[in-house]
Amino acid sequence: MTRLLIVGPPGAGKGTQAARLAAAYGIPAIATGDIFRHNIADKTPLGIEVKAIVDAGDYVPDSLTNALVTSRLDEEDARDGFLLDGYPRTLDQVSYLDDLLASKGQALDAVIRLVADQEEVVSRLRKRAIDQGRxxxxxxxxxxxxxxxxxxxxxxxxxxxxxGLLIEVDGLGEIDDVSTRISEALAARQIAPVA
Incomplete structure (x- = not known):
């Protein structure tokens, strides 16, 4: 199965592309923010701890983030592949993820970086903010x-x-065009979608 990360600046379309990749490759898209919200809503022990930290306006420490991601990757749908969005965010988290995957005899297949001109992204986000009244x-x-x-x-x-894991893809343009660029870059590495 396929194990991927997706990174890119806010507004580059990570969420949209993550959903498309998850569907095409038959893997769950796992966003750290969603894990936090799910655990908080379910009032899990980790969720209660995260809520207290977030409510205090502090950053969730690596140890807790790592524990939440570990728990999520142990769920049935992620055992054979996943797409992570928003994790890892620190060098310590990179090391932790490498060690976690190695302990299971696994490794990342690729890291997709959506590259986007900052001025273009700022313009896109300002337009969205105005349109949505943010x-x-x-x-x-x-x-x-x-x-x-x-x-x-x-x-x-x-x-x-x-x-040697980084795949850089132009994140600007039509959604379908960006998806095609990502698929072609993955195919060049022999990472194919589910038939």
């Missing part, structure tokens, strides 16, 4: 999120590039 999505807030993303993910992207 007053908190000011241009300054959007630019700040782009800077945080760049600062946090650049070291991870470098690690995956060194490991």
């Amino acid at each position: 007053v908190d999505d000011s241009e300054a807030a959007i630019r700040h999120r782009q800077e945080v993303y760049a600062r946090e993910t650049t070291p991870l992207i470098d690690v995956y590039r060194e490991k």
